[in-house]
Amino acid sequence: MAGVIIAFIIILSIYGSANYYIARKTYHWLRLVFPTIHPKLYIGIYIFIASSIILAFLPLPSVVKGVLSWISAYWMGVFVYLLLFIVLANLILLTGRLLKLIAKPIPRNIHLYAGLTVFLLTTIVVSYGIYNATQIKNVSYDIQIKGDQLPEDIHMVLISDLHLGAINSEKRIKSIVENINSLEPDIVTIAGDLFNDDYNAIKNPEKAIELLKSIQTKYGVFASLGNHDGGETFDEMVRFLEKSNITLLNDEHVIIDDKLILVGRLDPSPIGGFGGLQRKDIIEILAPIEDIDLPIVVMDHTPSKLELYEEDIDLLLAGHTHRGQLFPGSLITNAIFEVDYGHYQKSATSPHVIVTSGVGTWGMPMRVGTNNEIVSINLRR
Known part of the structure; x- marks a missing residue:
């Protein structure tokens, strides 16, 4: 039992850290497009969505559990590709800085294009994944x-x-x-x-x-x-x-x-x-x-x-x-x-x-x- 608890804590820590990383980067990019975005509102919505995978296991009414299960199922796919593309984007920006192809500090427009690219690629891949899951080969x-x-x-x-x-x-x-x-x-x-x-x-x-x-x-x-x-x-x-x-x-x-x-x-x-x-x-x-x-x-x-x-x-x-x-x-x-x-x-x-x-x-x-x-x-x- 102790081993299960330790494993759960480790997984939860990794998941929490990854979500903190995603939330911070996406908020920074969203502010470039929507400067008036309210930080507390954004954080509240993000925490609710990211926590839905845990909330779905609580003894809640079946309708509520169904909604939370639906949110968490789709969120996990979005989470995977947001994390993947954010890491890739940061690696590309870091490489550009090291090779002196990108100015330091990184210009605002490059940050903006990086964020838009991440959101666009995530949307395309997740949409394809949802469609492909309806097909049988x-x-x-x-x-x-x-x-x-x-x-x-x-x-x-x-x-x-x-x-x-x-x-x-x-x-x-x-x-x-x-x-x-x-x-x-x-x-x-x-x-x-x-x-x-x-x-x-x-x-x-x-x-x-x-x-x-x-x-x-x-x-x-x-x-x-x-x-x-x-x-x-x-x-x-x-x-x-x-x-x-x-x-x-x-x-x-x-x-x-x-x-x-x-x-x-x-x-x-x-x-x-x-x-x-x-x-x-x-x-x-x-x-x-x-x-x-x-x-x-x-x-x-x-x-x-x-x-x-x-x-x-x-x-x-x-x-x-x-x-x-x-x-x-x-x-x-x-x-x-x-x-x-x-x-x-x-x-x-x-x-x-x-x-x-x-x-x-x-x-x-x-x-x-x-x-x-x-x-x-x-x-x-």
Whole structure:
């Protein structure tokens, strides 16, 4: 507990310092355009917006919490790019001064142009990110199954990270389902984070259920749990999936028409827990099926500890990373995970790994440098 408190204090200090830096620079630039701007009014508005991410967690009326969540979600995207472009602008101004290309002190007009450029670039990038988050791309991979285990080719569809309950998440469901149905899959797999921590955040669960029930497949829709699929409303989440005709595999397996074995793992780091369920060792999960000569496909939301699956399975499906969601986040996920996106196979005897960037967004309802995607996987014999 002490470690969590210390980590929270460190994160809050970093966030507070960054906001102080942004607020000071933006106020200085705004005064160049609006000399009569009231400092206390500006500071009050800025503090309210920057604090919305914290205020949204307080026990407030649901309407108020909804407004604060909406403000904080969009603000975090603006915050990222304001900070990035302000730092870049200051580096450019500093370099210009060092090279004596810019006079010292820096002239007022150069400060003005720097501020306008920062605001313009932030507006353009954030606007693009909001638009891009409404789009869904299709990607496809051909996977050659080793040996003669696969009786016939199988077409799978993989999605992850719907984050139902997050800002704009429910608006995507209809287009996601239509896109999946147009692909005419044999199997649909959902590799975790169907929910966004709280089932009650879903505005219209009955409509979402009806849309998900309309997914058309030959063998069904199967899901595993991600780190955001737990907590106090875990039981409601499970019932939602049952009503949606989605088969949930909690460290369990199912044999698909004597063609392949599909395994669903519990995520190793659930937020709030999975109602007492504990993740099993992969050896324990595979023991009952070790004598069945069929390809093994595993859904495991977080693509970490890939060495657990060496030679034991044929294909690992994962999500979680969002590929960073907002550039330069992809640089961070690429550094953290052995594979944070796409198709990967360490060696000829290692399992194929496919990590999707997800079909939804978490936190900021934006995508910059990444896409919401639906993945087609053609398993070849």
